[in-house]
Amino acid sequence: MMPRRPLAAALSFALALTACSKKTDEAGGSSLPSGPVAPVPPPAGKSWVEVTSMTPEGGVRIGNPNAAVKFVEYASLTCPHCRDFTKEAAEPLQQKYIATGKVSWEYRPFILNSLDVAAFLLARCRGAEPFFKLAEQTYGAQETWVGQYMQLTPDQQAQLQATDPSQLFKKIAAASGLDAFFRARGLSSAQQDKCLGDTAAAQALADNTNKATNEQAVTGTPTFFINGTKAEDLHLWTDVDKRLGQLTGS
Numbered sequence: 001m002m003p004r005r006p007l008a009a010a011l012s013f014a015l016a017l018t019a020c021s022k023k024t025d026e027a028g029g030s031s032l033p034s035g036p037v038a039p040v041p042p043p044a045g046k047s048w049v050e051v052t053s054m055t056p057e058g059g060v061r062i063g064n065p066n067a068a069v070k071f072v073e074y075a076s077l078t079c080p081h082c083r084d085f086t087k088e089a090a091e092p093l094q095q096k097y098i099a100t101g102k103v104s105w106e107y108r109p110f111i112l113n114s115l116d117v118a119a120f121l122l123a124r125c126r127g128a129e130p131f132f133k134l135a136e137q138t139y140g141a142q143e144t145w146v147g148q149y150m151q152l153t154p155d156q157q158a159q160l161q162a163t164d165p166s167q168l169f170k171k172i173a174a175a176s177g178l179d180a181f182f183r184a185r186g187l188s189s190a191q192q193d194k195c196l197g198d199t200a201a202a203q204a205l206a207d208n209t210n211k212a213t214n215e216q217a218v219t220g221t222p223t224f225f226i227n228g229t230k231a232e233d234l235h236l237w238t239d240v241d242k243r244l245g246q247l248t249g250s
Helices: 007-011 080-100 114-123 131-140 142-150 154-161 165-176 178-183 189-196 199-216 237-248
Strands: 052-054 060-062 069-075 103-109 223-226
Touching: 060 131, 069 080, 069 237, 080 103, 080 131, 080 237, 103 131, 103 199, 114 131, 114 142, 114 165, 114 178, 114 189, 114 199, 131 142, 142 165, 154 165, 165 178, 165 189, 165 199, 178 189, 223 237
Parallel strands: 069 103
Antiparallel strands: 052 060, 060 103, 069 223
16 A cells, blocks of 8 residues: 655645555444345446546546445555556456446545646546546556656756646646646647646645545555445455455345
């Protein structure tokens, strides 16, 4: 698991990326199903894997919003462990569990550094529908854009630190190559500028991360919750698959 850097550091433009950490229990979790869960028909003409929405907690959900099992992942786009989980989990989680209507998957951003902010603002820029596919692709190229960002010289870092907040994440995207990466996936420069210049959205990411830390004891990524309770013993897709299978009878 990748540990969280202080949010003040992330939004005061700290450039260092962190290594990786460990997982307690959120009060008020809803009850888990006591037996096999019946499949739920999707909306007419759709599959549940095509149903996406933004959540009040600042995340993005795929699947039946009223699913019996609500799987929440706190994650960071710069986190190698999150990348590895998505690589293994994305397809089977969607096809085996989400498509049945039994399980929903919510991705909640947990900001570890300033590059995380730029990456998530771009991945979410076109809304919920393309988010999960874009997140998979962003993870797939993680070594490239994170590696490019880490090659900044001390002078370049100093220049970024002096950047006006309204322009900061645009410059981070350019310095990492994220701007070109997302342009190649249909996100225009004008769209990027609007999303990356949204300082209120960046602050909301910081606020939600602080809330997760203070109220749910989330300290690193990925951290998983099932129906509101932190799953202390889940770290890999094999663990998650086994647990979801037990809960849904799948």
